Amino acid sequence: xxxxxxxxxxxxxxxxxxxxxxxxxxxxxxxxxxxxxxxxxxxxxxxxxxxxxxxxxxxxxxxxxxxxxxxxxxxxxxxxxxxxxxxxxxxxxxxxxxxxxxxxxxxxxxxxxxxxxxxxxxxxxxxxxxxxxxxxxxxxxxxxxxxxxxxxxxxxxxxxxxxxxxxxxxxxxxxxxxxxxxxxxxxxxxxxxxxxxxxxxxxxxxxxxxxxxxxxxxxxxxxxxxxxxxxxxxxxxxxxxxxxxxxxxxxxxxxxxxxxxxxxxxxxxxxxxxxxxxxxxxxxxxxxxxxxxxxxxxxxxxxxxxxxxxxxxx
Amino acid sequence: xxxxxxxxxxxxxxxxxxxxxxxxxxxxxxxxxxxxxxxxxxxxxxxxxxxxxxxxxxxxxxxxxxxxxxxxxxxxxxxxxxxxxxxxxxxxxxxxxxxxxxxxxxxxxxxxxxxxxxxxxxxxxxxxxxxxxxxxxxxxxxxxxxxxxxxxxxxxxxxxxxxxxxxxxxxxxxxxxxxxxxxxxxxxxxxxxxxxxxxxxxxxxxxxxxxxxxxxxxxxxxxxxxxxxxxxxxxxxxxxxxxxxxxxxxxxxxxxxxxxxxxxxxxxxxxxxxxxxxxxxxxxxxxxxxxxxxxxxxxxxxxxxxxxxxxxxxxxxxxxxxxxxxxxxxxxxxxxxxxxxxxxxxxxxxxxxxxxxxxxxxxxxxxxxxxxxxxxxxxxxxxxxxxxxxxxxxxxxxxxxxxxxxxxxxxxxxxxxxxxxxxxxxxxx
Numbered sequence: 001x002x003x004x005x006x007x008x009x010x011x012x013x014x015x016x017x018x019x020x021x022x023x024x025x026x027x028x029x030x031x032x033x034x035x036x037x038x039x040x041x042x043x044x045x046x047x048x049x050x051x052x053x054x055x056x057x058x059x060x061x062x063x064x065x066x067x068x069x070x071x072x073x074x075x076x077x078x079x080x081x082x083x084x085x086x087x088x089x090x091x092x093x094x095x096x097x098x099x100x101x102x103x104x105x106x107x108x109x110x111x112x113x114x115x116x117x118x119x120x121x122x123x124x125x126x127x128x129x130x131x132x133x134x135x136x137x138x139x140x141x142x143x144x145x146x147x148x149x150x151x152x153x154x155x156x157x158x159x160x161x162x163x164x165x166x167x168x169x170x171x172x173x174x175x176x177x178x179x180x181x182x183x184x185x186x187x188x189x190x191x192x193x194x195x196x197x198x199x200x201x202x203x204x205x206x207x208x209x210x211x212x213x214x215x216x217x218x219x220x221x222x223x224x225x226x227x228x229x230x231x232x233x234x235x236x237x238x239x240x241x242x243x244x245x246x247x248x249x250x251x252x253x254x255x256x257x258x259x260x261x262x263x264x265x266x267x268x269x270x271x272x273x274x275x276x277x278x279x280x281x282x283x284x285x286x287x288x289x290x291x292x293x294x295x296x297x298x299x300x301x302x303x304x305x306x307x308x309x310x311x312x313x314x
Numbered sequence: 315x316x317x318x319x320x321x322x323x324x325x326x327x328x329x330x331x332x333x334x335x336x337x338x339x340x341x342x343x344x345x346x347x348x349x350x351x352x353x354x355x356x357x358x359x360x361x362x363x364x365x366x367x368x369x370x371x372x373x374x375x376x377x378x379x380x381x382x383x384x385x386x387x388x389x390x391x392x393x394x395x396x397x398x399x400x401x402x403x404x405x406x407x408x409x410x411x412x413x414x415x416x417x418x419x420x421x422x423x424x425x426x427x428x429x430x431x432x433x434x435x436x437x438x439x440x441x442x443x444x445x446x447x448x449x450x451x452x453x454x455x456x457x458x459x460x461x462x463x464x465x466x467x468x469x470x471x472x473x474x475x476x477x478x479x480x481x482x483x484x485x486x487x488x489x490x491x492x493x494x495x496x497x498x499x500x501x502x503x504x505x506x507x508x509x510x511x512x513x514x515x516x517x518x519x520x521x522x523x524x525x526x527x528x529x530x531x532x533x534x535x536x537x538x539x540x541x542x543x544x545x546x547x548x549x550x551x552x553x554x555x556x557x558x559x560x561x562x563x564x565x566x567x568x569x570x571x572x573x574x575x576x577x578x579x580x581x582x583x584x585x586x587x588x589x590x591x592x593x594x595x596x597x598x599x600x601x602x603x604x605x606x607x608x609x610x611x612x613x614x615x616x617x618x619x620x621x622x623x624x625x626x627x628x629x630x631x632x633x634x635x636x637x638x639x640x641x642x643x644x645x646x647x648x649x650x651x652x653x654x655x656x657x658x659x660x661x662x663x664x665x666x667x668x669x670x671x672x673x674x675x676x677x678x679x680x681x682x683x684x685x686x687x688x689x690x691x692x693x694x695x696x697x698x699x700x701x702x703x704x705x706x707x708x709x710x711x712x713x714x715x716x717x718x719x720x721x722x723x724x725x726x727x728x729x730x731x732x733x734x735x736x737x738x739x740x741x742x743x
Contacts, residue, residue: 014511091624091627091628092628092629093627093628111629113629113630113631113632114512114513114514114583114630114631115512115514115583115629115630115631116629118582118583119583119628119629119630133513134513134514134631135513135514135515136512136513136514137513168510171513174511174513197505197510199506199507199509199510200510202507202510203507203510203511
């Protein structure tokens with residue numbers, strides 16, 4: 001790739017160009033190859049401190065970032081709400097300034113408030129990576145989903161992707177939408193009208209409330225979690241009714257193309273978004289997503305640190 | 315006390331139907347006629363506009379209880395710097411102004427420390443909780459000019475009906491921040507394309523419109539005067555326009571930000587653009603302006619809502635709502651309404667002085683002989699750049715930082731005393 005990475009931070013995929021997204025994906029390819037070696041560690045970030053500031057709880061993303069930083073030989077510290085002073089009433093600004101005073105080079109932040117990563121990036125010299133901010137974006141998830149599609153389908157341009165679920169509250173849906181449309185995929189969002197407002201049609205996606213009608217054409221189906229912890233109660237009558245209308249059952253699966261990829265950002269609710277057999281079935285790439293997440297996060301940590309010289313990449 | 319003689323300005327005083335070049339004499343705190351005394355302070359104001367002192371019907375002075383944000387002293391200093399000689403203060407202080415003692419304290423404090431006239435409002439309900447009526451009769455005796463639960467819009471329509479019936483006995487206006495809290499559902503920005511992009515909880519226009527419609531019906535039922543504050547949505551304006559055409563005693567208020575700024579400005583999550591109701595779309599902005607121009611909206615207010623910088627420097631959804639406005643409102647209104655040709659200068663003065671005085675019974679808003687010496691001198695052509703560091707207000711939370719405006723108050727007289735003198739005319743003459 002000829003494009004060079006100029007950004008200090010990774011805050012959203014909306015602001016990235018197709019070339020920048022391509023740069024992350026090609027860098028991740030190199031790291032994925034390294035992860036396949038017996039010695040999985042490279043010295044790229046030796047001496048650099050990466051702080052995982054997870055103000056909103058997350059296991060999977062935090063572990064993925066931790067492991068990615070360790071594989072790059074960075075020093076890694078992880079903080080959650082309980083172990084930081086945020087619980088004692090410290091503001092996000094002060095928490096971040098303290099981390100910077102401790103010379104953290106990169107701060108990976110997960111936060112319940114949309115815009116929290118922007119807030120830090122504007123105030124700190126350290127690199128800031130958004131690991132999910134409220135309902136805004138989850139850029140590394142969008143990148144790893146794009147990476148997985150590219151890996152399995154051999155391309156992204158022209159691929160038809162369905163994203164199904166609670167779109168309005170989903171940062172994963174937004175990051176996927178931006179990454180995939182920029183790379184030329186055709187994205188259709190599917191969900192109940194109360195969780196998929198019409199304005200999403202203005203963002204470059206098709207909007208539908210009919211899952212069955214959308215299945216046949218799909219090359220990829222990305223099933224999102226119905227987020228119990230957010231205010232869903234006034235939006236769908238029950239999880240059962242949601243599953244009846246929008247769950248990918250084995251019966252509905254028969255309408256799909258044979259080679260369709262089934263994706264899910266996890267944690268999955270078996271029998272709600274996706275039938276248990278399908279989650280474990282041959283079309284499921286859910287665990288590939290997890291593995292690819294590691295390579296993608298290594299790539300992002302590496303690029304925002306201004307990294308050079310891995311596998312001939314510049 | 316020396317006479318003050320404002321010489322050679324364009325006098326725009328709708329109350330006396332005056333709109334011509336001329337002089338204004340202020341003697342012993344009142345508008346006078348005849349020749350100035352020999353030792354009069356003569357201020358040449360050629361090329362400037364002399365109007366009755368501007369009146370802002372919607373400010374938050376934060377005192378008592380929140381003097382880190384603003385005080386009566388700093389808030390009224392901001393008022394006069396912006397050309398306002400009178401402000402109507404909202405009751406969401408600490409303690410809440412839901413009883414006559416707080417009103418009496420506030421009025422006394424204003425007398426001691428204020429540099430502009432401060433008129434008080436009391437609450438509709440005890441503690442702004444929307445459960446039990448506040449002592450509206452006692453509040454009125456203590457001097458309030460209106461009642462309002464401010465940001466805590468009364469959700470219970472039966473209580474609102476009774477409040478209107480009760481206020482009607484005293485012909486006391488009821489001001490309402492129109493927000494159905496179930497529909498706004500904790501939202502922090504306008505519902506639309508931008509809230510979808512940014513992932514911020516959405517506060518839809520319908521949450522305002524539902525309450526505007528309710529207020530129209532209750533105003534019509536009870537005959538009470540109601541003002542829908544800081545109207546932000548095109549739908550609200552339409553409802554108000556229809557109701558006013560039927561003769562319902564309902565009014566609306568515009569704010570500078572809702573007729574000049576749009577929700578895409580939230581893109582950078584800058585909390586200077588967080589206010590309640592939120593910034594809406596271009597179509598809404600245009601309709602608010604049209605509503606002002608066609609007479610649907612008769613008040614031009616600010617909703618001046620100062621906060622400490624550190625309070626605003628937090629995550630967007632955690633930040634308090636509100637922006638300051640006293641020192642920028644006149645410039646915005648001149649730029650957006652008058653210079654754009656939508657509103658005449660005279661009609662702006664009606665909305666910013668003559669009418670609010672009349673509506674709330676303030677006994678001001680006129681340059682008639684014998685009237686109170688509240689006078690604002692405006693340079694309608696003055697180009698200036700908003701710099702929050704220069705504000706007299708303690709609040710720095712402006713959405714207009716760096717904005718170029720055309721038109722500014724250069725001289726403000728309150729009760730015949732010079733309280734603002736941008737160009738130092740009084741000291742140099």
